[in-house]
Amino acid sequence: MESSDAVRPVVVRPIKIRRVVIPVAVVLVVVFAVVAVLLRNTPTGVYFRVSDQIAMAGLGVLLACGALLLARPRLRADLSGLEVRNVIGTQRYSWDEVQAVSFPDGAAWARLELPQDEYASVMAIQSTDGAHAVQAMRDLRELRREVEARRGGE
Structure with a gap:
Protein backbone atom coordinates (compact mmCIF):
# COMPACT_ATOMS: atom_id res chain seq x y z
CA MET A 1 0.00 0.00 0.00
CA ILE A 15 18.25 16.63 -23.26
CA LYS A 16 19.43 17.00 -26.86
CA ILE A 17 18.80 20.72 -27.17
CA ARG A 18 20.83 21.30 -24.00
CA ARG A 19 23.71 19.24 -25.44
CA VAL A 20 23.73 21.52 -28.46
CA VAL A 21 23.05 25.03 -27.16
CA ILE A 22 25.46 25.00 -24.22
CA PRO A 23 28.55 24.37 -26.40
CA VAL A 24 27.17 26.78 -29.02
CA ALA A 25 26.87 29.49 -26.36
CA VAL A 26 30.46 28.91 -25.25
CA VAL A 27 31.69 29.05 -28.85
CA LEU A 28 29.78 32.30 -29.45
CA VAL A 29 31.38 33.96 -26.44
CA VAL A 30 34.87 32.76 -27.38
CA VAL A 31 34.58 33.72 -31.06
CA PHE A 32 33.22 37.18 -30.33
CA ALA A 33 35.88 37.72 -27.64
CA VAL A 34 38.64 36.78 -30.10
CA VAL A 35 37.14 39.04 -32.76
CA ALA A 36 36.95 41.84 -30.20
CA VAL A 37 40.62 41.45 -29.31
CA LEU A 38 41.71 41.28 -32.95
CA LEU A 39 39.41 44.12 -34.04
CA ARG A 40 42.01 46.85 -33.53
CA ASN A 41 44.53 45.27 -35.86
CA THR A 42 42.72 45.30 -39.20
CA PRO A 43 44.41 46.29 -42.46
CA THR A 44 41.20 47.88 -43.78
CA GLY A 45 42.12 51.38 -42.70
CA VAL A 46 39.10 51.58 -40.39
CA TYR A 47 39.92 52.69 -36.88
CA PHE A 48 38.16 50.63 -34.21
CA ARG A 49 38.02 51.96 -30.68
CA VAL A 50 37.93 50.20 -27.34
CA SER A 51 34.18 50.83 -27.21
CA ASP A 52 33.81 48.86 -30.47
CA GLN A 53 35.74 45.96 -28.96
CA ILE A 54 33.58 46.00 -25.83
CA ALA A 55 30.44 46.11 -27.98
CA MET A 56 31.64 43.11 -30.00
CA ALA A 57 32.32 41.07 -26.85
CA GLY A 58 28.96 42.17 -25.43
CA LEU A 59 27.23 41.07 -28.62
CA GLY A 60 28.75 37.60 -28.21
CA VAL A 61 27.46 37.41 -24.65
CA LEU A 62 23.97 38.52 -25.73
CA LEU A 63 23.84 35.94 -28.52
CA ALA A 64 25.01 33.24 -26.12
CA CYS A 65 22.29 34.21 -23.64
CA GLY A 66 19.73 34.03 -26.44
CA ALA A 67 20.93 30.54 -27.36
CA LEU A 68 20.79 29.44 -23.71
CA LEU A 69 17.11 30.40 -23.55
CA LEU A 70 16.45 27.28 -25.63
CA ALA A 71 17.81 25.16 -22.76
CA ARG A 72 15.45 26.77 -20.24
Missing part, protein backbone atom coordinates in the same frame (compact mmCIF):
# COMPACT_ATOMS: atom_id res chain seq x y z
CA GLU A 2 1.44 3.36 -1.02
CA SER A 3 1.40 6.38 1.23
CA SER A 4 0.81 9.89 -0.05
CA ASP A 5 4.56 10.53 0.13
CA ALA A 6 5.30 7.58 -2.17
CA VAL A 7 4.12 9.47 -5.28
CA ARG A 8 7.19 11.06 -6.74
CA PRO A 9 6.94 14.32 -8.66
CA VAL A 10 7.76 14.38 -12.35
CA VAL A 11 10.53 16.75 -13.38
CA VAL A 12 11.51 16.86 -17.05
CA ARG A 13 14.06 18.90 -18.96
CA PRO A 14 15.00 18.47 -22.63
CA PRO A 73 12.26 24.63 -20.59
CA ARG A 74 11.28 22.49 -17.62
CA LEU A 75 8.18 20.66 -16.43
CA ARG A 76 7.46 20.00 -12.77
CA ALA A 77 4.37 18.02 -11.93
CA ASP A 78 3.15 16.76 -8.58
CA LEU A 79 -0.15 15.98 -6.91
CA SER A 80 -1.11 19.66 -6.72
CA GLY A 81 -0.56 20.51 -10.38
CA LEU A 82 1.95 21.28 -13.10
CA GLU A 83 4.49 24.04 -13.53
CA VAL A 84 5.46 24.55 -17.17
CA ARG A 85 8.49 26.71 -17.91
CA ASN A 86 9.06 27.32 -21.60
CA VAL A 87 11.59 29.59 -23.32
CA ILE A 88 9.94 32.70 -21.94
CA GLY A 89 7.65 32.57 -18.95
CA THR A 90 6.43 30.05 -16.42
CA GLN A 91 2.82 28.99 -15.98
CA ARG A 92 1.23 26.94 -13.20
CA TYR A 93 -1.78 24.71 -13.93
CA SER A 94 -3.89 22.76 -11.47
CA TRP A 95 -4.91 19.24 -12.46
CA ASP A 96 -8.53 20.49 -12.60
CA GLU A 97 -7.57 22.72 -15.56
CA VAL A 98 -5.81 19.95 -17.50
CA GLN A 99 -8.18 17.84 -19.58
CA ALA A 100 -5.45 15.72 -21.20
CA VAL A 101 -1.73 15.42 -21.76
CA SER A 102 -0.97 14.74 -25.42
CA PHE A 103 1.82 14.51 -27.95
CA PRO A 104 0.22 15.09 -31.37
CA ASP A 105 1.69 13.31 -34.41
CA GLY A 106 4.39 15.42 -36.00
CA ALA A 107 4.55 17.87 -33.09
CA ALA A 108 7.90 19.08 -31.79
CA TRP A 109 6.80 18.93 -28.16
CA ALA A 110 4.01 17.75 -25.87
CA ARG A 111 1.04 19.84 -24.81
CA LEU A 112 -1.58 20.16 -22.14
CA GLU A 113 -5.16 20.17 -23.37
CA LEU A 114 -7.08 22.90 -21.52
CA PRO A 115 -10.77 23.87 -21.44
CA GLN A 116 -12.39 25.63 -24.40
CA ASP A 117 -10.10 24.02 -27.02
CA GLU A 118 -7.02 25.77 -25.68
CA TYR A 119 -3.68 24.13 -25.09
CA ALA A 120 -0.32 24.90 -23.53
CA SER A 121 2.93 23.73 -25.08
CA VAL A 122 5.29 21.74 -22.89
CA MET A 123 8.66 22.39 -24.52
CA ALA A 124 10.44 20.30 -21.88
CA ILE A 125 9.16 17.11 -23.54
CA GLN A 126 10.60 17.26 -27.06
CA SER A 127 10.23 14.72 -29.85
CA THR A 128 13.98 14.85 -30.57
CA ASP A 129 14.63 13.28 -27.16
CA GLY A 130 13.07 9.98 -28.27
CA ALA A 131 12.94 7.46 -25.42
CA HIS A 132 13.40 10.21 -22.82
CA ALA A 133 10.25 11.95 -24.12
CA VAL A 134 8.32 8.66 -24.16
CA GLN A 135 9.28 7.95 -20.54
CA ALA A 136 8.40 11.51 -19.52
CA MET A 137 4.94 11.15 -21.08
CA ARG A 138 4.43 7.82 -19.31
CA ASP A 139 5.47 9.29 -15.96
CA LEU A 140 3.23 12.32 -16.47
CA ARG A 141 0.22 10.21 -17.45
CA GLU A 142 0.82 7.87 -14.49
CA LEU A 143 0.88 10.87 -12.17
CA ARG A 144 -2.35 12.15 -13.74
CA ARG A 145 -4.01 8.75 -13.16
CA GLU A 146 -2.86 8.86 -9.53
CA VAL A 147 -4.35 12.33 -9.11
CA GLU A 148 -7.66 11.18 -10.62
CA ALA A 149 -7.71 8.07 -8.41
CA ARG A 150 -7.20 10.17 -5.31
CA ARG A 151 -9.94 12.57 -6.40
CA GLY A 152 -12.30 9.63 -6.91
CA GLY A 153 -11.51 8.34 -3.41
CA GLU A 154 -12.37 11.62 -1.71
Whole structure:
Protein backbone atom coordinates (compact mmCIF):
# COMPACT_ATOMS: atom_id res chain seq x y z
CA MET A 1 0.00 0.00 0.00
CA GLU A 2 1.44 3.36 -1.02
CA SER A 3 1.40 6.38 1.23
CA SER A 4 0.81 9.89 -0.05
CA ASP A 5 4.56 10.53 0.13
CA ALA A 6 5.30 7.58 -2.17
CA VAL A 7 4.12 9.47 -5.28
CA ARG A 8 7.19 11.06 -6.74
CA PRO A 9 6.94 14.32 -8.66
CA VAL A 10 7.76 14.38 -12.35
CA VAL A 11 10.53 16.75 -13.38
CA VAL A 12 11.51 16.86 -17.05
CA ARG A 13 14.06 18.90 -18.96
CA PRO A 14 15.00 18.47 -22.63
CA ILE A 15 18.25 16.63 -23.26
CA LYS A 16 19.43 17.00 -26.86
CA ILE A 17 18.80 20.72 -27.17
CA ARG A 18 20.83 21.30 -24.00
CA ARG A 19 23.71 19.24 -25.44
CA VAL A 20 23.73 21.52 -28.46
CA VAL A 21 23.05 25.03 -27.16
CA ILE A 22 25.46 25.00 -24.22
CA PRO A 23 28.55 24.37 -26.40
CA VAL A 24 27.17 26.78 -29.02
CA ALA A 25 26.87 29.49 -26.36
CA VAL A 26 30.46 28.91 -25.25
CA VAL A 27 31.69 29.05 -28.85
CA LEU A 28 29.78 32.30 -29.45
CA VAL A 29 31.38 33.96 -26.44
CA VAL A 30 34.87 32.76 -27.38
CA VAL A 31 34.58 33.72 -31.06
CA PHE A 32 33.22 37.18 -30.33
CA ALA A 33 35.88 37.72 -27.64
CA VAL A 34 38.64 36.78 -30.10
CA VAL A 35 37.14 39.04 -32.76
CA ALA A 36 36.95 41.84 -30.20
CA VAL A 37 40.62 41.45 -29.31
CA LEU A 38 41.71 41.28 -32.95
CA LEU A 39 39.41 44.12 -34.04
CA ARG A 40 42.01 46.85 -33.53
CA ASN A 41 44.53 45.27 -35.86
CA THR A 42 42.72 45.30 -39.20
CA PRO A 43 44.41 46.29 -42.46
CA THR A 44 41.20 47.88 -43.78
CA GLY A 45 42.12 51.38 -42.70
CA VAL A 46 39.10 51.58 -40.39
CA TYR A 47 39.92 52.69 -36.88
CA PHE A 48 38.16 50.63 -34.21
CA ARG A 49 38.02 51.96 -30.68
CA VAL A 50 37.93 50.20 -27.34
CA SER A 51 34.18 50.83 -27.21
CA ASP A 52 33.81 48.86 -30.47
CA GLN A 53 35.74 45.96 -28.96
CA ILE A 54 33.58 46.00 -25.83
CA ALA A 55 30.44 46.11 -27.98
CA MET A 56 31.64 43.11 -30.00
CA ALA A 57 32.32 41.07 -26.85
CA GLY A 58 28.96 42.17 -25.43
CA LEU A 59 27.23 41.07 -28.62
CA GLY A 60 28.75 37.60 -28.21
CA VAL A 61 27.46 37.41 -24.65
CA LEU A 62 23.97 38.52 -25.73
CA LEU A 63 23.84 35.94 -28.52
CA ALA A 64 25.01 33.24 -26.12
CA CYS A 65 22.29 34.21 -23.64
CA GLY A 66 19.73 34.03 -26.44
CA ALA A 67 20.93 30.54 -27.36
CA LEU A 68 20.79 29.44 -23.71
CA LEU A 69 17.11 30.40 -23.55
CA LEU A 70 16.45 27.28 -25.63
CA ALA A 71 17.81 25.16 -22.76
CA ARG A 72 15.45 26.77 -20.24
CA PRO A 73 12.26 24.63 -20.59
CA ARG A 74 11.28 22.49 -17.62
CA LEU A 75 8.18 20.66 -16.43
CA ARG A 76 7.46 20.00 -12.77
CA ALA A 77 4.37 18.02 -11.93
CA ASP A 78 3.15 16.76 -8.58
CA LEU A 79 -0.15 15.98 -6.91
CA SER A 80 -1.11 19.66 -6.72
CA GLY A 81 -0.56 20.51 -10.38
CA LEU A 82 1.95 21.28 -13.10
CA GLU A 83 4.49 24.04 -13.53
CA VAL A 84 5.46 24.55 -17.17
CA ARG A 85 8.49 26.71 -17.91
CA ASN A 86 9.06 27.32 -21.60
CA VAL A 87 11.59 29.59 -23.32
CA ILE A 88 9.94 32.70 -21.94
CA GLY A 89 7.65 32.57 -18.95
CA THR A 90 6.43 30.05 -16.42
CA GLN A 91 2.82 28.99 -15.98
CA ARG A 92 1.23 26.94 -13.20
CA TYR A 93 -1.78 24.71 -13.93
CA SER A 94 -3.89 22.76 -11.47
CA TRP A 95 -4.91 19.24 -12.46
CA ASP A 96 -8.53 20.49 -12.60
CA GLU A 97 -7.57 22.72 -15.56
CA VAL A 98 -5.81 19.95 -17.50
CA GLN A 99 -8.18 17.84 -19.58
CA ALA A 100 -5.45 15.72 -21.20
CA VAL A 101 -1.73 15.42 -21.76
CA SER A 102 -0.97 14.74 -25.42
CA PHE A 103 1.82 14.51 -27.95
CA PRO A 104 0.22 15.09 -31.37
CA ASP A 105 1.69 13.31 -34.41
CA GLY A 106 4.39 15.42 -36.00
CA ALA A 107 4.55 17.87 -33.09
CA ALA A 108 7.90 19.08 -31.79
CA TRP A 109 6.80 18.93 -28.16
CA ALA A 110 4.01 17.75 -25.87
CA ARG A 111 1.04 19.84 -24.81
CA LEU A 112 -1.58 20.16 -22.14
CA GLU A 113 -5.16 20.17 -23.37
CA LEU A 114 -7.08 22.90 -21.52
CA PRO A 115 -10.77 23.87 -21.44
CA GLN A 116 -12.39 25.63 -24.40
CA ASP A 117 -10.10 24.02 -27.02
CA GLU A 118 -7.02 25.77 -25.68
CA TYR A 119 -3.68 24.13 -25.09
CA ALA A 120 -0.32 24.90 -23.53
CA SER A 121 2.93 23.73 -25.08
CA VAL A 122 5.29 21.74 -22.89
CA MET A 123 8.66 22.39 -24.52
CA ALA A 124 10.44 20.30 -21.88
CA ILE A 125 9.16 17.11 -23.54
CA GLN A 126 10.60 17.26 -27.06
CA SER A 127 10.23 14.72 -29.85
CA THR A 128 13.98 14.85 -30.57
CA ASP A 129 14.63 13.28 -27.16
CA GLY A 130 13.07 9.98 -28.27
CA ALA A 131 12.94 7.46 -25.42
CA HIS A 132 13.40 10.21 -22.82
CA ALA A 133 10.25 11.95 -24.12
CA VAL A 134 8.32 8.66 -24.16
CA GLN A 135 9.28 7.95 -20.54
CA ALA A 136 8.40 11.51 -19.52
CA MET A 137 4.94 11.15 -21.08
CA ARG A 138 4.43 7.82 -19.31
CA ASP A 139 5.47 9.29 -15.96
CA LEU A 140 3.23 12.32 -16.47
CA ARG A 141 0.22 10.21 -17.45
CA GLU A 142 0.82 7.87 -14.49
CA LEU A 143 0.88 10.87 -12.17
CA ARG A 144 -2.35 12.15 -13.74
CA ARG A 145 -4.01 8.75 -13.16
CA GLU A 146 -2.86 8.86 -9.53
CA VAL A 147 -4.35 12.33 -9.11
CA GLU A 148 -7.66 11.18 -10.62
CA ALA A 149 -7.71 8.07 -8.41
CA ARG A 150 -7.20 10.17 -5.31
CA ARG A 151 -9.94 12.57 -6.40
CA GLY A 152 -12.30 9.63 -6.91
CA GLY A 153 -11.51 8.34 -3.41
CA GLU A 154 -12.37 11.62 -1.71
